[in-house]
Amino acid sequence: MATQNSLIYDTASSRPRALVALADILRSRDLVLQLVRRDILTRYKRSVLGLAWTMLNPLGMMLIFTAVFSQLFGGTPAYPAYVLSGLVAWNFFAQTTTISMTQLVWGSALLHRIFVPKAVFAVSSIGTGLVNLGLSLVPLFGIMLLIGAPLRATVLFLPVAILFLAMFTLGVGLLLSMLAVFFPDVSEMYQIVLLAWFYLTPVIYPVDIVPEAFRQLLLLNPMYHLITLFRMPIYEAVLPSVEQIAIGAAIASVALLGGWVAFSKKADEFAYYV
């Protein structure tokens, strides 16, 4: 085979780390795909229902929330569809960011032996999460049809909402996995933060039950905006306004850029710590 003599590794190179990391990840796209494949294949390899669990899981959670809260939030029309649309988006965020952390720790054994672009673990977690998200859209649409909620062409906006959600999730996942390398408790702490964040975001309750005084605070929660963008085209069957889209794009870009720069700045030090 041809040797790649053009590739020169030079620690004195002055190219920004964030760009080097970007070039590395683009070169490693096949590795990312293999890691996604591994995660999907191994997750359910020994279970009977296999991939069906990805669809049954949110469905089960929806049933529980509907049974418990439908009286409380009775005013919300088509409550099961409301809950499920929010849960699908929330679960993607919560699970993917958590997995990003554990993946990097799993990868630490490798990072001592061979060079692997560190961001592949967070990026492949996004890939796995997107596959799961796609699968959980099936029960979501199923429930919509079952309870007679209208499913309109506005769902075509969904890919944009998912893109913003994935960008934000990747940014947060990178930041968290970087912190988890230096401080192992971060992953424990994050589970508590996630629980609080879940209840501070209108996933299972409608926005109108939030007292007027706290509505402004809700606007500071990035997940509120991203879940709204995801939920509107499905549950409300309307397109978000230009302003809402712009806010979503801004949140997604800032999180991804910030997470990427911070992560790649520290990535070279990981092998000293893990």
Place this chain on the structure above:
Amino acid sequence: MPTTSERRPELVLNESPSDSIRLDGVGVRYRVPEQRIGTFKEYVIRLVQRRILTREFWALQAVSLSIGRGEAFGIIGKNGAGKSTLLKVVSRVLRPTTGRVRVRGSVAPLLELGAGFHPELSGRENVYLNGTLLGHSRAEVDGQFEWIESFADIGGFMDVPLRTYSSGMVARLGFAVATAWEPDVLILDEIFSVGDEAFQKKCKARMDSFRQGHTTLLLVSHAAETVRSMCTRAAWLEGGQVRAVGPADEVTRQYSEAVA
């Protein structure tokens, strides 16, 4: 900053542009915490109290070496001399604290074969996973798959989960993936023995074919005999510093005399 050892001999290095590996004043510093700070809470408390005590430890200091293309270069030294750290610096696993490292071309580390193998995946799936972990594209693995399959010689086990393999089969598959491509730089940590005698012969033949090509071999060992038989030039590391560099015969003789 590390100080240059007075014992460090004059280094006469090959300055040609055909260098494969070049290290200039490379130092690697580990910060060893005096007390282990394992939690974020503790860290914040200590930070506020300004009591983060660390002991500095230089695993490598002012190491300058240049290794030519196609050369078989040995690193010899006792345990803890910094040999493995040197390999990590060359293979891009560790970024040096000081100095500059340049490596031309692809680097294949032949250590911990089968790192990243997953027991639930089949041999075939693991070949693709491991091949891409080593930096190859899917198409490159496609191209070498038949070679890997025949070299590993695991019979009809390619499509069953790895957990059903014997340890020898796992090692053979790992070796086959790791050596399926001729790298520009091959890194060997000690001489490993994989599988039975027949397979070891195959491994040795594969190594020899690399050396006849343009592959630069970087071998680390604490055994003088290994370095002498495999390498043309060698460096002797002690306490993270280069104590001698030159023809393998000469350096290993000095090392043996000092150790004896």
